[in-house]
Amino acid sequence: MTNLIEIKGVRHAYRTDAGPLPVLDGLEIAVPEGGFVAVVGPSGCGKSTLTRLIAGLMKPDHGEVWLHGERVKGPRATVGMAFQNPVLLEWRTILKNVLLPLEIVPSKLSKKQAEERARFLLSLVGLEGFEDKRPSELSGGMRQRASLCRALIHQPEVLILDEPFGALDAFTREDLWQTMHKVKEREPFTGVLITHDLRESIFLADQVVVLSGRPARTQHVLDIPSTGPRTLDDLYTPEAAEHLNILRHQIQIAQGRAAAEDSAT
Amino acid sequence: MNKNLRAIAVPLIAIAILLAFWEWLVWFNGWPKFKMAAPSDLIPAYQRHWNLFISMGWQTLWRTVLGLLLAVLFGTVLGMIMGFSRTMRDALYPILVGFNAIPKATVVPIVALMFVGQHDFNTVLLAFMISFFPIAVSVSIGLSTLEPEYRDILRSLGASQATIFWKIALPKTLPEFFGALKVAVTLAFIGTNLMEIVSPHGRGLGALFDSGRTNSDFPLMFAVLLALAFLGIVLYYIVVALEKIFAGWAERAPG
Numbered sequence: 042m043t044n045l046i047e048i049k050g051v052r053h054a055y056r057t058d059a060g061p062l063p064v065l066d067g068l069e070i071a072v073p074e075g076g077f078v079a080v081v082g083p084s085g086c087g088k089s090t091l092t093r094l095i096a097g098l099m100k101p102d103h104g105e106v107w108l109h110g111e112r113v114k115g116p117r118a119t120v121g122m123a124f125q126n127p128v129l130l131e132w133r134t135i136l137k138n139v140l141l142p143l144e145i146v147p148s149k150l151s152k153k154q155a156e157e158r159a160r161f162l163l164s165l166v167g168l169e170g171f172e173d174k175r176p177s178e179l180s181g182g183m184r185q186r187a188s189l190c191r192a193l194i195h196q197p198e199v200l201i202l203d204e205p206f207g208a209l210d211a212f213t214r215e216d217l218w219q220t221m222h223k224v225k226e227r228e229p230f231t232g233v234l235i236t237h238d239l240r241e242s243i244f245l246a247d248q249v250v251v252l253s254g255r256p257a258r259t260q261h262v263l264d265i266p267s268t269g270p271r272t273l274d275d276l277y278t279p280e281a282a283e284h285l286n287i288l289r290h291q292i293q294i295a296q297g298r299a300a301a302e303d304s305a306t
Numbered sequence: 307m308n309k310n311l312r313a314i315a316v317p318l319i320a321i322a323i324l325l326a327f328w329e330w331l332v333w334f335n336g337w338p339k340f341k342m343a344a345p346s347d348l349i350p351a352y353q354r355h356w357n358l359f360i361s362m363g364w365q366t367l368w369r370t371v372l373g374l375l376l377a378v379l380f381g382t383v384l385g386m387i388m389g390f391s392r393t394m395r396d397a398l399y400p401i402l403v404g405f406n407a408i409p410k411a412t413v414v415p416i417v418a419l420m421f422v423g424q425h426d427f428n429t430v431l432l433a434f435m436i437s438f439f440p441i442a443v444s445v446s447i448g449l450s451t452l453e454p455e456y457r458d459i460l461r462s463l464g465a466s467q468a469t470i471f472w473k474i475a476l477p478k479t480l481p482e483f484f485g486a487l488k489v490a491v492t493l494a495f496i497g498t499n500l501m502e503i504v505s506p507h508g509r510g511l512g513a514l515f516d517s518g519r520t521n522s523d524f525p526l527m528f529a530v531l532l533a534l535a536f537l538g539i540v541l542y543y544i545v546v547a548l549e550k551i552f553a554g555w556a557e558r559a560p561g
Contacts, residue, residue, distance in 0.1 A: 096462040116464045128455045132477050132555040144473070145463045175555060195463070 044107075045231045046072040046095065046199060051104030053090060054256075064090050065101070066256035072248070077225070077232040079242035081288065082252030082260075083296045088235045091257075092203045095233060096120050109198060118146040121192035121230070125204040127184040129176035129191075136172040139163060139190045146195045155194075162190040165227060166220050182213035186220065193228055200230040207237065215273060218244050222271060239288045240276055249284075251291040261291045343525040351529040358514055359533055366498055366510040367537055369426060373433025374494040374541075378487070381438040385445025389475075395446060406439045411500055418505040425509055429501040436497035437490040444486035448479030481556035484549040491541045495534060511537075 051068040054061040064087035072078045080088055093099045094106050097116040106113040108120075121142070129138045139159040143150065150158060163172060166186040176184055185205055192200055206214045218241060225232070236242050242249045243265055251261040265284060275281060325345045331337075332344035339347055352359060384402075388395040410432060417428050452475055460470050502512020511530050518526035550557075 093458075096458070098458060098462055116462050118463050120462055122459060122462050124455045124458075126453065126455050128453065128459055130474065130477070132480075132553075141459075141473070142463050145460060145465045145469060177555075191459075 043073060044071040045074040045076070045109055046070065046078075046233065047105075047107040048091075048094070049105045049107070051094065051101045051106065052256075053087070053094070053099075053101045053103075063256035065094075065258075067258040068104070068252075069259045070250055072231055072233065074231055075229055076248060077234065077246045078248045078250055079234045079236055079246035080250045080252060081236060081239060081242050081292065082257060083254045083292065084237065086252050086255045086295070087257040088252065089203055092122070092201045092233065092235055095199065096122060096201055118142075118195065119198040120201060121195065121197035121199070122201045122203070123185070123188045123192040123205045125207045127176075127181075127188035127205075129184055129187060131176050134173050134175060135163065135168065135179070135187050136160070138176065138187060139194050141191060142195045148195060159190065159194055162193055162228070163187070165224055166190055180213075182209050182217060185209065185217060189220075189224065193224070193230070196228075198231060200232045202232065202234045204235050204237065206241065214238075214241070219273070221245055239285055239292070242288065243281060243284045244271075244273075244276060249288060251288065251295060253295045254297075260295055261287075263287055263291075339524050340522065343528040347525040348529045348532060351523070351525040355514070355526065355529075359511075359529075362509070362511050362514045363533055363537065366495075366502065366512065366534075367541075369429045369510065370433050370494045370498040370537075371541070373430045373497060374437055374490060376430070376434040377438035377441055377490055377494065380434070381441030381486075381490075382445050382483075384438070384442040386449065388442065388446035389449025392450075395450070402439060402442065410436050410497060411504055414500055414504040417501075425501075425507040428505070429498055429510065432501045433494040433497035436500075437494040440486040440489045440493070441483065444482040445479055448482040449475055452478060480553040481549075484545065484553050487545050487549075488542060491545055492538055495538050495541075499534065 048068055048070040051065050052063070053065040054063040056062075068091070070078065070080070070091075080091060082088055090099075094101055095108070095113070097106075097113045097120070100114070108117065129135075130141065133141070136156070136159055139162065140155060143155050148155065160169075160172060163169060163186075166189055168183060168186050168190070171179065171183065171187075176187070179187065188205070192202075206217050209217065222245070232246075234242070234245055247265050249263040249265065250259055251263070252258070253260040263284065329344045329346060332342055343351075384398070388398055413435065414432065417431060421428050421431075456474050456478070457470055460474060465473075498510065499512040499515075502510040503516055506513060506516045511534055515527055515530040518524070518530060
């Protein structure tokens with residue numbers, strides 16, 4: 042098995058009062074070790090369900106989720122998560138927030154080493170000097186940076202990012218995109234990024250998966266060559282424009298399917 | 307230093323102005339003592355009954371605090387049950403609201419009959435009954451409104467429910483808890499005094515109030531009210547101090 046994350050034929054439905062609501066139907070995703078996949082699709086198509094499946098927070102009705110050659114049956118400490126809401130604990134300092142996962146996951150690091158690692162990660166994302174501040178003293182972008190450090194502190198194999206930059210303004214978002222590249226260079230991980238932002242997907246990922254409307258299946262997979270956009274200027278090259286065009290077209294198809302279903306019911 | 311001085315001086319001056327206005331109001335209207343006593347009439351009342359104020363005040367205080375502590379324990383457990391289980395919340399809420407809606411003055415004679423002669427127990431029981439409700443409600447709301455992402459952060463690492471409770475749910479509920487505790491403090495005093503006044507048994511400030519009533523000693527009655535207000539203020543600010551220590555992080559920096 043060469044892929045670190047493998048999602049095979051996953052189908053899932055939520056039980057509601059009006060009967061089962063299928064959200065995923067025939068999902069296929071494979072991410073090689075060190076890869077970074079972005080998942081895009083119409084809103085409400087089950088993208089967040091996908092993150093919960095990979096994290097082992099829920100089990101699919103059908104199909105299999107594999108992580109590092111092991112079938113996912115429950116939560117595992119080798120996963121780090123960051124959400125749109127940075128969910129920092131307001132009663133802890135930034136440093137203590139970053140250290141939180143190590144209080145749960147068994148770690149080889151001594152207390153001092155752990156703190157050093159946290160300080161290193163914080164400086165990597167540009168939060169040097171904010172270690173002893175409280176989350177309420179930080180801006181939205183800074184909180185998201187801290188949340189990223191917390192997701193990485195226990196050296197997870199898989200980093201799951203569920204629209205982490207969605208609530209930020211455009212300039213802060215672009216800043217954080219560049220930070221992500223810097224982080225990935227120093228702290229290699231295999232990444233899954235859920236996003237609405239097509240530019241974000243081609244800037245960060247080496248593979249973009251387009252999901253269809255609900256129930257979601259894998260509709261299209263676009264490979265971004267490793268020479269893809271890695272600086273903001275690269276987003277304005279003809280190649281980038283072409284990638285964006287393909288993705289926008291695919292999203293339109295995905296939305297069309299959703300719209301057709303809506304009018305049918 | 308200047309800030310601390312201000313924090314003490316401003317409320318003290320406000321109290322002094324209020325007392326002065328009260329004194330003036332009684333003097334201006336020429337009210338006799340049996341209509342309304344002036345603050346200056348209270349000083350002799352305190353002087354005459356000082357020992358009683360100390361011993362009765364202590365009885366009221368410890369019974370209120372004990373009732374409040376029980377309310378905190380019971381209210382927190384009840385709030386946890388309702389906060390974690392949707393079914394339990396649906397089941398218990400109407401009962402709790404109904405129980406809370408019963409005027410506690412009507413409960414006093416029933417309790418007094420049920421546990422005849424056990425005055426301390428009865429008084430603590432009433433202080434408890436009247437004050438656990440806001441605590442239970444605030445804890446249950448605090449726990450049930452915890453954003454799912456908070457749980458997911460720890461659950462995805464394999465944390466147990468107990469760990470999630472201690473590390474996240476409990477500290478996150480503290481600001482709401484202290485908000486409710488401030489309400490419960492004053493409620494507990496009401497409970498204690500209801501028992502002491504409605505079912506007289508010669509203990510607590512309520513008994514002192516009652517003896518003022520039977521002897522037509524109006525300044526004494528007003529003096530008791532003031533003493534109760536004083537105890538209420540002291541307990542309230544103890545809660546505020548605890549809140550600063552345990553939930554100070556929830557306070558927004560000014561500006």
